[in-house]
Amino acid sequence: MMAPARDPLAPSMRGYWTGFVIVLGLLAIAPLVLPEFWRRFTTEILIWGLLAMSSDLLIGYTGMVSFGHSAFFGLGMYGAAAALLTVKPANLWLAILYGLVGAGLVAVFVAYFSTRLRDIYFSITTLVFSQIFYVVIFTWTDVTGGENGLTFRQPPLFQHAFTPVTLHWFVLAVVTLSYLALRRVTQSPFGMVLQSIRENEGRTRAVGYPVERYKIVAVLLSGLFAGLAGVLYAVQNKFAAPDFVLFLISGEVVIFNVMGGMGTLLGPIAGAAFFLILRETFSRFWTEFYLIPVGVIFTLMVIFLPQGLLGFLRRRLNQ
Protein backbone atom coordinates (compact mmCIF):
# COMPACT_ATOMS: atom_id res chain seq x y z
CA MET A 1 0.00 0.00 0.00
CA MET A 2 1.28 3.44 -0.84
CA ALA A 3 1.81 5.95 1.93
CA PRO A 4 -0.20 9.10 1.29
CA ALA A 5 1.93 11.27 -0.93
CA ARG A 6 3.42 14.26 0.83
CA ASP A 7 4.13 17.16 -1.43
CA PRO A 8 7.48 18.63 -0.43
CA LEU A 9 6.40 21.94 -1.95
CA ALA A 10 3.19 22.32 0.05
CA PRO A 11 3.28 25.66 1.93
CA SER A 12 3.80 24.19 5.40
CA MET A 13 6.47 21.79 4.17
CA ARG A 14 8.20 24.62 2.35
CA GLY A 15 8.42 26.54 5.62
CA TYR A 16 9.96 23.54 7.29
CA TRP A 17 12.60 22.93 4.62
CA THR A 18 13.45 26.64 4.38
CA GLY A 19 14.09 26.70 8.13
CA PHE A 20 16.09 23.50 7.85
CA VAL A 21 18.36 24.88 5.13
CA ILE A 22 18.87 28.19 6.97
CA VAL A 23 19.86 26.48 10.23
CA LEU A 24 22.10 24.04 8.38
CA GLY A 25 23.75 26.93 6.52
CA LEU A 26 24.33 28.87 9.74
CA LEU A 27 25.87 25.79 11.38
CA ALA A 28 28.08 25.23 8.33
CA ILE A 29 29.55 28.74 8.34
CA ALA A 30 29.72 28.90 12.15
CA PRO A 31 33.28 27.49 12.44
CA LEU A 32 34.56 30.04 9.92
CA VAL A 33 33.40 33.04 11.93
CA LEU A 34 33.43 31.84 15.56
CA PRO A 35 36.52 32.04 17.78
CA GLU A 36 38.26 28.79 18.69
CA PHE A 37 36.43 28.19 21.99
CA TRP A 38 32.94 28.64 20.55
CA ARG A 39 33.82 26.62 17.45
CA ARG A 40 34.63 23.66 19.67
CA PHE A 41 31.53 24.39 21.72
CA THR A 42 29.28 24.25 18.65
CA THR A 43 30.80 20.95 17.54
CA GLU A 44 30.19 19.56 21.00
CA ILE A 45 26.55 20.70 20.94
CA LEU A 46 26.07 18.76 17.72
CA ILE A 47 27.57 15.59 19.20
CA TRP A 48 25.51 15.74 22.38
CA GLY A 49 22.53 16.68 20.23
CA LEU A 50 22.97 13.48 18.21
CA LEU A 51 23.03 11.48 21.45
CA ALA A 52 19.90 13.24 22.69
CA MET A 53 18.19 12.76 19.32
CA SER A 54 18.93 9.02 19.42
CA SER A 55 17.26 8.72 22.80
CA ASP A 56 14.31 10.78 21.57
CA LEU A 57 13.42 7.84 19.32
CA LEU A 58 12.69 5.94 22.53
CA ILE A 59 11.48 8.72 24.83
CA GLY A 60 9.46 10.82 22.45
CA TYR A 61 8.30 8.33 19.86
CA THR A 62 8.01 4.98 21.67
CA GLY A 63 7.29 6.31 25.14
CA MET A 64 10.18 4.47 26.80
CA VAL A 65 12.39 6.71 28.93
CA SER A 66 15.87 5.24 28.75
CA PHE A 67 18.19 6.05 31.63
CA GLY A 68 20.92 3.93 30.08
CA HIS A 69 22.05 5.79 27.01
CA SER A 70 25.44 6.41 28.56
CA ALA A 71 26.17 2.70 28.03
CA PHE A 72 25.61 2.96 24.26
CA PHE A 73 27.51 6.24 24.06
CA GLY A 74 30.36 4.85 26.15
CA LEU A 75 30.59 1.64 24.16
CA GLY A 76 30.79 3.76 21.01
CA MET A 77 33.72 5.62 22.56
CA TYR A 78 35.50 2.45 23.66
CA GLY A 79 34.77 0.76 20.33
CA ALA A 80 36.40 3.67 18.52
CA ALA A 81 39.30 3.49 20.97
CA ALA A 82 39.71 -0.23 20.26
CA ALA A 83 39.89 0.37 16.52
CA LEU A 84 42.27 3.32 16.82
CA LEU A 85 44.62 1.58 19.25
CA THR A 86 44.82 -1.88 17.68
CA VAL A 87 44.72 -1.21 13.94
CA LYS A 88 47.58 0.65 12.27
CA PRO A 89 47.32 3.00 10.50
CA ALA A 90 44.41 4.58 12.36
CA ASN A 91 41.27 4.46 10.25
CA LEU A 92 38.27 6.68 10.93
CA TRP A 93 35.77 4.40 9.18
CA LEU A 94 36.99 1.39 11.10
CA ALA A 95 36.60 3.38 14.32
CA ILE A 96 32.99 4.13 13.37
CA LEU A 97 32.40 0.47 12.49
CA TYR A 98 33.86 -0.82 15.78
CA GLY A 99 31.94 1.78 17.75
CA LEU A 100 28.68 0.89 16.05
CA VAL A 101 29.27 -2.83 16.56
CA GLY A 102 30.07 -2.28 20.24
CA ALA A 103 27.06 -0.08 20.85
CA GLY A 104 24.82 -2.32 18.76
CA LEU A 105 25.76 -5.49 20.66
CA VAL A 106 25.18 -3.78 23.99
CA ALA A 107 21.90 -2.35 22.72
CA VAL A 108 20.60 -5.77 21.66
CA PHE A 109 21.65 -7.25 25.00
CA VAL A 110 19.99 -4.47 26.99
CA ALA A 111 16.94 -4.44 24.75
CA TYR A 112 16.36 -8.18 25.10
CA PHE A 113 15.87 -7.84 28.83
CA SER A 114 14.57 -4.32 29.30
CA THR A 115 11.86 -4.27 26.64
CA ARG A 116 9.88 -6.85 28.59
CA LEU A 117 9.20 -4.08 31.06
CA ARG A 118 7.29 -0.88 30.80
CA ASP A 119 7.31 2.63 32.16
CA ILE A 120 9.46 3.15 35.22
CA TYR A 121 10.61 -0.47 35.25
CA PHE A 122 12.13 0.04 31.82
CA SER A 123 13.89 3.18 33.03
CA ILE A 124 15.31 1.49 36.09
CA THR A 125 16.42 -1.57 34.13
CA THR A 126 18.27 0.50 31.56
CA LEU A 127 19.83 2.50 34.38
CA VAL A 128 21.01 -0.66 36.11
CA PHE A 129 22.40 -2.06 32.86
CA SER A 130 24.41 1.06 32.21
CA GLN A 131 25.82 0.74 35.74
CA ILE A 132 26.83 -2.86 35.01
CA PHE A 133 28.81 -1.71 32.00
CA TYR A 134 30.24 1.13 34.06
CA VAL A 135 31.46 -1.25 36.75
CA VAL A 136 32.91 -3.65 34.18
CA ILE A 137 34.75 -0.86 32.35
CA PHE A 138 35.87 0.77 35.58
CA THR A 139 37.32 -2.39 37.11
CA TRP A 140 38.69 -4.14 34.00
CA THR A 141 41.84 -2.04 34.05
CA ASP A 142 43.94 -4.26 31.76
CA VAL A 143 41.70 -3.76 28.76
CA THR A 144 39.86 -0.49 29.36
CA GLY A 145 42.48 1.45 31.28
CA GLY A 146 40.16 1.54 34.28
CA GLU A 147 39.68 4.92 35.86
CA ASN A 148 42.20 6.60 33.55
CA GLY A 149 40.51 5.47 30.37
CA LEU A 150 42.30 5.26 27.05
CA THR A 151 43.96 7.95 24.98
CA PHE A 152 44.77 7.73 21.30
CA ARG A 153 45.60 9.84 18.28
CA GLN A 154 42.99 11.42 16.08
CA PRO A 155 42.49 9.47 12.84
CA PRO A 156 42.74 11.38 9.54
CA LEU A 157 39.81 11.97 7.21
CA PHE A 158 40.76 10.77 3.68
CA GLN A 159 44.51 11.08 4.45
CA HIS A 160 44.09 14.66 5.71
CA ALA A 161 44.46 15.35 9.42
CA PHE A 162 41.37 16.94 10.94
CA THR A 163 41.43 20.67 11.51
CA PRO A 164 38.83 22.10 13.92
CA VAL A 165 36.87 23.36 10.89
CA THR A 166 36.85 20.10 8.95
CA LEU A 167 36.04 18.22 12.14
CA HIS A 168 33.05 20.50 12.65
CA TRP A 169 31.88 19.94 9.08
CA PHE A 170 32.35 16.20 9.41
CA VAL A 171 30.32 16.13 12.64
CA LEU A 172 27.69 18.37 11.07
CA ALA A 173 27.42 16.04 8.08
CA VAL A 174 27.07 12.95 10.27
CA VAL A 175 24.50 14.60 12.54
CA THR A 176 22.48 15.93 9.59
CA LEU A 177 22.42 12.55 7.88
CA SER A 178 21.47 10.90 11.17
CA TYR A 179 18.67 13.40 11.62
CA LEU A 180 17.31 12.76 8.15
CA ALA A 181 17.56 9.01 8.71
CA LEU A 182 15.81 9.17 12.09
CA ARG A 183 13.17 11.47 10.64
CA ARG A 184 12.58 8.97 7.89
CA VAL A 185 12.37 6.17 10.45
CA THR A 186 9.83 7.99 12.59
CA GLN A 187 7.64 8.67 9.58
CA SER A 188 7.87 5.18 8.17
CA PRO A 189 5.26 2.52 8.91
CA PHE A 190 7.73 1.19 11.48
CA GLY A 191 7.81 4.60 13.19
CA MET A 192 4.03 4.74 13.14
CA VAL A 193 3.90 1.44 15.02
CA LEU A 194 6.33 2.85 17.58
CA GLN A 195 4.10 5.87 18.08
CA SER A 196 1.09 3.64 18.39
CA ILE A 197 2.94 1.69 21.13
CA ARG A 198 3.46 5.02 22.88
CA GLU A 199 -0.20 5.89 22.64
CA ASN A 200 -1.68 2.53 23.55
CA GLU A 201 0.50 -0.52 23.87
CA GLY A 202 -2.27 -2.97 24.62
CA ARG A 203 -4.26 -1.96 21.57
CA THR A 204 -1.19 -2.14 19.34
CA ARG A 205 -0.63 -5.70 20.51
CA ALA A 206 -4.28 -6.53 20.04
CA VAL A 207 -4.17 -5.28 16.46
CA GLY A 208 -1.49 -7.90 15.91
CA TYR A 209 1.87 -6.16 16.00
CA PRO A 210 4.65 -8.03 17.81
CA VAL A 211 5.25 -5.15 20.21
CA GLU A 212 8.35 -6.63 21.88
CA ARG A 213 10.12 -7.08 18.55
CA TYR A 214 9.35 -3.49 17.55
CA LYS A 215 10.67 -2.28 20.86
CA ILE A 216 13.89 -4.29 20.54
CA VAL A 217 14.52 -2.84 17.08
CA ALA A 218 13.78 0.65 18.41
CA VAL A 219 16.31 0.25 21.23
CA LEU A 220 18.84 -1.17 18.77
CA LEU A 221 18.43 1.76 16.35
CA SER A 222 18.59 4.22 19.19
CA GLY A 223 21.68 2.53 20.57
CA LEU A 224 23.40 2.61 17.19
CA PHE A 225 22.92 6.37 16.83
CA ALA A 226 24.03 6.87 20.44
CA GLY A 227 27.12 4.80 19.67
CA LEU A 228 27.77 6.98 16.62
CA ALA A 229 27.68 10.02 18.89
CA GLY A 230 30.16 8.25 21.17
CA VAL A 231 32.54 7.65 18.25
CA LEU A 232 32.34 11.31 17.24
CA TYR A 233 33.03 12.40 20.80
CA ALA A 234 35.99 10.02 21.05
CA VAL A 235 37.41 11.33 17.76
CA GLN A 236 36.95 14.93 18.85
CA ASN A 237 38.54 14.48 22.28
CA LYS A 238 41.03 11.68 21.55
CA PHE A 239 40.14 9.71 24.66
CA ALA A 240 37.62 7.27 26.10
CA ALA A 241 36.86 7.43 29.81
CA PRO A 242 34.55 5.52 32.17
CA ASP A 243 32.96 8.83 33.31
CA PHE A 244 31.02 8.81 30.06
CA VAL A 245 29.43 5.45 30.87
CA LEU A 246 28.21 6.67 34.25
CA PHE A 247 24.45 7.12 34.43
CA LEU A 248 24.81 10.85 35.05
CA ILE A 249 25.39 11.17 31.30
CA SER A 250 22.13 9.30 30.70
CA GLY A 251 20.47 11.72 33.07
CA GLU A 252 21.83 14.64 31.09
CA VAL A 253 20.50 13.08 27.91
CA VAL A 254 17.04 12.91 29.45
CA ILE A 255 17.44 16.53 30.54
CA PHE A 256 18.27 17.53 26.93
CA ASN A 257 15.11 15.80 25.77
CA VAL A 258 12.85 17.39 28.34
CA MET A 259 14.36 20.84 27.91
CA GLY A 260 14.20 20.78 24.13
CA GLY A 261 10.93 18.95 23.66
CA MET A 262 10.39 15.22 23.41
CA GLY A 263 9.14 13.72 20.20
CA THR A 264 10.55 16.36 17.87
CA LEU A 265 14.08 15.03 17.10
CA LEU A 266 15.32 18.60 16.66
CA GLY A 267 14.10 19.56 20.12
CA PRO A 268 16.69 17.43 21.91
CA ILE A 269 19.46 19.12 19.90
CA ALA A 270 18.08 22.48 20.95
CA GLY A 271 17.86 21.12 24.50
CA ALA A 272 21.51 20.06 24.39
CA ALA A 273 22.45 23.53 23.15
CA PHE A 274 20.36 25.18 25.86
CA PHE A 275 21.84 22.97 28.58
CA LEU A 276 25.43 23.50 27.46
CA ILE A 277 24.92 27.25 27.18
CA LEU A 278 23.40 27.31 30.68
CA ARG A 279 26.32 25.28 31.96
CA GLU A 280 28.81 27.60 30.29
CA THR A 281 27.08 30.68 31.68
CA PHE A 282 26.63 29.47 35.22
CA SER A 283 30.03 27.85 35.55
CA ARG A 284 31.56 31.30 35.04
CA PHE A 285 30.06 32.44 38.35
CA TRP A 286 29.48 29.17 40.17
CA THR A 287 32.41 27.07 38.91
CA GLU A 288 31.59 23.39 39.43
CA PHE A 289 28.34 24.12 41.24
CA TYR A 290 26.59 25.12 38.03
CA LEU A 291 24.32 22.09 38.42
CA ILE A 292 22.44 23.84 41.23
CA PRO A 293 20.88 26.57 39.01
CA VAL A 294 20.66 24.19 36.05
CA GLY A 295 18.86 21.67 38.26
CA VAL A 296 16.44 24.37 39.40
CA ILE A 297 15.70 25.42 35.82
CA PHE A 298 15.27 21.79 34.77
CA THR A 299 12.88 20.99 37.63
CA LEU A 300 10.83 24.11 36.89
CA MET A 301 10.65 23.11 33.22
CA VAL A 302 9.44 19.62 34.14
CA ILE A 303 6.64 21.17 36.19
CA PHE A 304 5.65 24.16 34.08
CA LEU A 305 6.92 23.46 30.56
CA PRO A 306 6.78 19.69 30.04
CA GLN A 307 6.56 20.24 26.28
CA GLY A 308 10.05 21.73 26.20
CA LEU A 309 11.39 24.64 24.18
CA LEU A 310 10.43 23.31 20.76
CA GLY A 311 7.32 21.48 21.95
CA PHE A 312 5.06 24.08 20.32
CA LEU A 313 6.57 23.12 16.94
CA ARG A 314 5.97 19.41 17.49
CA ARG A 315 3.30 19.04 14.84
CA ARG A 316 5.22 20.97 12.20
CA LEU A 317 8.50 19.18 12.86
CA ASN A 318 6.88 15.80 12.37
CA GLN A 319 5.19 16.57 9.07
Added chain:
Amino acid sequence: MFPWDQIVVQAINGIVNGMILALVASGLTLIFGIMDVVNFAHGELFMLGAYTGVLTLTATGNFWVALLAACVVIAVLGAVIQVVALRPLLGRDPLYTILATFGISLILQNWAFYKFGPVARRIQEPFTGNFPLFYLTYPWYRIVIAVLSAGIIGGLWLFMKYGKYGIWIRATTQDRIMASAMGIPVPLVHTVVFAIGAAMAAASGVLWGPMVGVNHAMGIDWTLKAFVVVVVGGMGNLGGSILAAIFISLLESFASIWMSPAQAVIVSFVALILTLLFRPTGLFVPTPK
Protein backbone atom coordinates in the same frame (compact mmCIF):
# COMPACT_ATOMS: atom_id res chain seq x y z
CA MET B 1 39.51 -25.59 52.74
CA PHE B 2 36.05 -24.12 52.55
CA PRO B 3 36.07 -20.70 54.26
CA TRP B 4 33.34 -21.35 56.84
CA ASP B 5 34.43 -18.55 59.13
CA GLN B 6 34.38 -16.04 56.28
CA ILE B 7 30.93 -17.22 55.30
CA VAL B 8 29.57 -16.63 58.79
CA VAL B 9 31.18 -13.19 59.03
CA GLN B 10 29.86 -12.21 55.63
CA ALA B 11 26.41 -13.52 56.53
CA ILE B 12 26.32 -11.22 59.55
CA ASN B 13 27.66 -8.35 57.44
CA GLY B 14 25.03 -9.05 54.84
CA ILE B 15 22.20 -8.99 57.34
CA VAL B 16 23.46 -5.76 58.92
CA ASN B 17 23.81 -4.03 55.53
CA GLY B 18 20.51 -5.56 54.50
CA MET B 19 18.65 -4.04 57.43
CA ILE B 20 19.93 -0.54 56.62
CA LEU B 21 19.13 -1.08 52.96
CA ALA B 22 15.67 -2.29 53.96
CA LEU B 23 15.16 0.92 55.90
CA VAL B 24 16.11 3.02 52.84
CA ALA B 25 14.11 0.87 50.45
CA SER B 26 10.96 0.70 52.55
CA GLY B 27 10.83 4.52 52.50
CA LEU B 28 11.20 4.41 48.73
CA THR B 29 8.60 1.72 48.25
CA LEU B 30 6.18 3.44 50.63
CA ILE B 31 6.42 6.60 48.54
CA PHE B 32 6.01 4.66 45.32
CA GLY B 33 3.18 2.51 46.57
CA ILE B 34 1.04 5.39 47.68
CA MET B 35 1.57 8.05 45.04
CA ASP B 36 3.35 6.41 42.10
CA VAL B 37 6.36 8.62 42.67
CA VAL B 38 9.75 7.12 41.86
CA ASN B 39 11.93 9.17 44.14
CA PHE B 40 15.27 9.60 42.44
CA ALA B 41 16.32 11.95 45.24
CA HIS B 42 16.01 9.28 47.92
CA GLY B 43 19.75 8.73 48.19
CA GLU B 44 20.21 12.49 48.45
CA LEU B 45 17.85 12.55 51.44
CA PHE B 46 19.96 9.76 52.94
CA MET B 47 23.09 11.86 52.37
CA LEU B 48 21.58 15.07 53.75
CA GLY B 49 20.31 13.12 56.75
CA ALA B 50 23.85 11.97 57.44
CA TYR B 51 25.11 15.57 57.13
CA THR B 52 22.40 16.84 59.48
CA GLY B 53 23.55 14.12 61.86
CA VAL B 54 27.16 15.32 61.58
CA LEU B 55 26.16 18.93 62.31
CA THR B 56 23.91 18.15 65.28
CA LEU B 57 26.46 15.71 66.67
CA THR B 58 29.16 18.37 66.69
CA ALA B 59 26.71 20.85 68.23
CA THR B 60 25.20 18.63 70.93
CA GLY B 61 27.61 15.72 71.26
CA ASN B 62 24.75 13.24 71.56
CA PHE B 63 24.28 10.64 68.83
CA TRP B 64 20.63 9.96 69.58
CA VAL B 65 19.73 13.65 69.50
CA ALA B 66 21.51 13.81 66.16
CA LEU B 67 19.51 10.85 64.88
CA LEU B 68 16.23 12.45 65.91
CA ALA B 69 17.18 15.89 64.61
CA ALA B 70 18.16 14.43 61.23
CA CYS B 71 14.80 12.66 60.94
CA VAL B 72 12.85 15.81 61.77
CA VAL B 73 14.86 18.14 59.52
CA ILE B 74 14.78 15.80 56.53
CA ALA B 75 11.09 15.03 57.07
CA VAL B 76 10.38 18.76 56.79
CA LEU B 77 12.61 18.98 53.71
CA GLY B 78 10.75 16.02 52.22
CA ALA B 79 7.39 17.65 52.89
CA VAL B 80 8.60 20.86 51.21
CA ILE B 81 9.85 18.93 48.18
CA GLN B 82 6.57 17.09 47.90
CA VAL B 83 4.46 20.24 48.10
CA VAL B 84 6.63 22.33 45.78
CA ALA B 85 7.68 19.85 43.12
CA LEU B 86 5.56 16.72 43.26
CA ARG B 87 2.07 17.95 44.07
CA PRO B 88 1.78 19.81 40.73
CA LEU B 89 2.69 16.56 38.95
CA LEU B 90 -0.15 14.52 40.45
CA GLY B 91 -2.12 12.84 37.72
CA ARG B 92 0.63 13.14 35.14
CA ASP B 93 2.65 10.19 33.87
CA PRO B 94 4.80 8.75 36.73
CA LEU B 95 7.82 9.29 34.48
CA TYR B 96 7.59 13.02 35.15
CA THR B 97 8.14 12.29 38.83
CA ILE B 98 11.41 10.54 37.94
CA LEU B 99 12.44 13.61 35.97
CA ALA B 100 11.47 16.08 38.68
CA THR B 101 13.12 14.11 41.48
CA PHE B 102 16.18 13.65 39.26
CA GLY B 103 16.41 17.43 38.98
CA ILE B 104 15.99 17.74 42.73
CA SER B 105 18.71 15.18 43.36
CA LEU B 106 21.09 17.24 41.19
CA ILE B 107 20.25 20.35 43.20
CA LEU B 108 20.59 18.66 46.61
CA GLN B 109 23.79 16.82 45.77
CA ASN B 110 25.54 19.86 44.39
CA TRP B 111 24.25 22.03 47.18
CA ALA B 112 25.79 19.62 49.69
CA PHE B 113 29.03 19.71 47.70
CA TYR B 114 28.92 23.52 47.73
CA LYS B 115 28.09 23.71 51.42
CA PHE B 116 30.29 20.99 52.90
CA GLY B 117 33.10 20.62 50.37
CA PRO B 118 34.72 17.46 49.07
CA VAL B 119 36.25 16.28 52.39
CA ALA B 120 34.36 13.39 53.99
CA ARG B 121 33.04 14.04 57.53
CA ARG B 122 32.96 11.46 60.27
CA ILE B 123 30.18 10.54 62.66
CA GLN B 124 31.48 9.12 65.94
CA GLU B 125 29.56 5.95 66.82
CA PRO B 126 27.75 6.17 70.18
CA PHE B 127 29.74 3.25 71.59
CA THR B 128 32.80 1.41 70.43
CA GLY B 129 32.58 -2.05 72.03
CA ASN B 130 33.61 -5.15 70.10
CA PHE B 131 33.12 -8.86 70.45
CA PRO B 132 35.37 -11.59 69.06
CA LEU B 133 34.11 -13.36 65.96
CA PHE B 134 36.53 -15.92 64.50
CA TYR B 135 39.52 -14.05 63.13
CA LEU B 136 38.26 -10.52 63.82
CA THR B 137 36.69 -8.37 66.49
CA TYR B 138 33.21 -7.43 65.43
CA PRO B 139 31.83 -4.04 66.53
CA TRP B 140 28.65 -4.17 68.59
CA TYR B 141 27.55 -0.99 66.88
CA ARG B 142 26.86 -2.90 63.67
CA ILE B 143 24.54 -5.25 65.50
CA VAL B 144 22.81 -2.26 67.08
CA ILE B 145 22.13 -0.67 63.70
CA ALA B 146 20.55 -3.84 62.44
CA VAL B 147 18.30 -4.06 65.51
CA LEU B 148 17.41 -0.37 65.36
CA SER B 149 16.54 -0.54 61.66
CA ALA B 150 14.39 -3.57 62.31
CA GLY B 151 12.74 -1.64 65.14
CA ILE B 152 11.96 1.35 62.92
CA ILE B 153 10.58 -0.85 60.15
CA GLY B 154 8.54 -2.81 62.70
CA GLY B 155 7.20 0.45 64.08
CA LEU B 156 6.20 1.55 60.59
CA TRP B 157 4.48 -1.77 60.02
CA LEU B 158 2.49 -1.52 63.27
CA PHE B 159 1.59 2.08 62.45
CA MET B 160 0.38 1.12 58.97
CA LYS B 161 -1.55 -1.86 60.30
CA TYR B 162 -3.23 -0.46 63.40
CA GLY B 163 -2.69 3.31 63.58
CA LYS B 164 -5.56 5.51 62.48
CA TYR B 165 -3.35 7.48 60.14
CA GLY B 166 -1.76 4.28 58.91
CA ILE B 167 -5.20 3.14 57.84
CA TRP B 168 -5.67 6.49 56.11
CA ILE B 169 -2.46 5.87 54.22
CA ARG B 170 -3.50 2.38 53.17
CA ALA B 171 -6.92 3.62 52.14
CA THR B 172 -5.32 6.30 49.98
CA THR B 173 -3.09 3.67 48.37
CA GLN B 174 -6.06 1.52 47.50
CA ASP B 175 -8.37 4.14 46.09
CA ARG B 176 -7.46 7.78 46.05
CA ILE B 177 -10.88 9.08 45.06
CA MET B 178 -12.85 6.89 47.42
CA ALA B 179 -10.57 7.84 50.31
CA SER B 180 -11.11 11.46 49.45
CA ALA B 181 -14.87 10.93 49.43
CA MET B 182 -14.63 9.43 52.91
CA GLY B 183 -13.13 12.66 54.17
CA ILE B 184 -9.47 11.65 54.21
CA PRO B 185 -7.32 14.68 53.31
CA VAL B 186 -5.52 12.90 50.46
CA PRO B 187 -3.04 15.69 49.55
CA LEU B 188 -1.98 15.91 53.19
CA VAL B 189 -1.57 12.14 53.37
CA HIS B 190 0.70 12.29 50.34
CA THR B 191 2.85 14.98 51.92
CA VAL B 192 3.08 13.11 55.21
CA VAL B 193 4.00 9.85 53.49
CA PHE B 194 6.77 11.58 51.59
CA ALA B 195 7.97 13.10 54.87
CA ILE B 196 7.95 9.68 56.57
CA GLY B 197 9.89 8.13 53.69
CA ALA B 198 12.39 10.98 53.81
CA ALA B 199 12.79 10.62 57.58
CA MET B 200 13.50 6.91 57.16
CA ALA B 201 16.18 7.70 54.59
CA ALA B 202 17.66 10.27 56.98
CA ALA B 203 17.66 7.78 59.88
CA SER B 204 19.52 5.23 57.78
CA GLY B 205 21.98 7.94 56.75
CA VAL B 206 22.83 8.79 60.35
CA LEU B 207 23.01 5.13 61.38
CA TRP B 208 25.25 4.29 58.46
CA GLY B 209 27.41 7.42 58.88
CA PRO B 210 29.88 5.95 61.40
CA MET B 211 30.70 3.02 59.09
CA VAL B 212 31.92 5.19 56.22
CA GLY B 213 32.73 8.85 55.82
CA VAL B 214 29.84 11.18 55.05
CA ASN B 215 30.29 12.89 51.69
CA HIS B 216 28.13 14.54 49.09
CA ALA B 217 28.31 11.71 46.55
CA MET B 218 27.28 8.86 48.87
CA GLY B 219 23.59 9.15 47.96
CA ILE B 220 23.83 7.90 44.37
CA ASP B 221 24.90 4.41 45.41
CA TRP B 222 22.00 4.13 47.80
CA THR B 223 19.48 5.34 45.25
CA LEU B 224 20.64 2.63 42.86
CA LYS B 225 20.73 -0.09 45.51
CA ALA B 226 17.30 0.87 46.76
CA PHE B 227 15.93 0.78 43.20
CA VAL B 228 17.32 -2.72 42.72
CA VAL B 229 15.80 -3.84 46.01
CA VAL B 230 12.44 -2.27 45.34
CA VAL B 231 12.16 -3.89 41.92
CA VAL B 232 13.38 -7.29 43.14
CA GLY B 233 10.96 -7.12 46.04
CA GLY B 234 8.03 -6.05 43.90
CA MET B 235 7.29 -2.36 43.60
CA GLY B 236 5.15 -0.90 46.34
CA ASN B 237 5.36 -4.12 48.36
CA LEU B 238 6.77 -3.35 51.80
CA GLY B 239 7.40 -6.90 53.02
CA GLY B 240 8.87 -7.89 49.68
CA SER B 241 11.36 -5.07 49.66
CA ILE B 242 12.57 -5.88 53.18
CA LEU B 243 13.22 -9.50 52.23
CA ALA B 244 14.79 -8.38 48.97
CA ALA B 245 17.08 -5.95 50.80
CA ILE B 246 18.43 -8.72 53.00
CA PHE B 247 18.65 -11.13 50.08
CA ILE B 248 20.58 -8.67 47.89
CA SER B 249 22.91 -7.64 50.69
CA LEU B 250 23.67 -11.27 51.54
CA LEU B 251 24.43 -11.96 47.88
CA GLU B 252 26.80 -9.00 47.72
CA SER B 253 28.48 -9.95 50.98
CA PHE B 254 29.11 -13.51 49.87
CA ALA B 255 30.26 -12.34 46.46
CA SER B 256 32.79 -10.03 48.09
CA ILE B 257 34.59 -13.07 49.53
CA TRP B 258 35.72 -13.86 46.00
CA MET B 259 35.77 -10.49 44.26
CA SER B 260 36.27 -6.82 45.01
CA PRO B 261 33.28 -4.96 46.51
CA ALA B 262 33.05 -2.84 43.35
CA GLN B 263 32.50 -5.99 41.30
CA ALA B 264 30.20 -7.56 43.88
CA VAL B 265 27.62 -4.94 42.86
CA ILE B 266 27.28 -6.76 39.55
CA VAL B 267 25.94 -9.81 41.41
CA SER B 268 23.00 -7.81 42.71
CA PHE B 269 22.40 -6.38 39.24
CA VAL B 270 22.34 -9.90 37.83
CA ALA B 271 19.86 -10.87 40.54
CA LEU B 272 17.71 -7.97 39.41
CA ILE B 273 17.84 -9.01 35.76
CA LEU B 274 17.00 -12.63 36.57
CA THR B 275 14.09 -11.46 38.70
CA LEU B 276 12.81 -9.27 35.90
CA LEU B 277 13.06 -12.19 33.49
CA PHE B 278 11.38 -14.84 35.55
CA ARG B 279 9.37 -13.03 38.24
CA PRO B 280 8.73 -9.53 36.90
CA THR B 281 6.22 -8.81 39.66
CA GLY B 282 8.86 -9.33 42.34
CA LEU B 283 10.70 -12.18 43.94
CA PHE B 284 8.87 -12.27 47.25
CA VAL B 285 5.26 -11.88 46.26
CA PRO B 286 2.79 -14.63 45.49
CA THR B 287 2.48 -15.40 41.80
CA PRO B 288 -0.36 -13.27 40.46
CA LYS B 289 -3.31 -15.29 39.23
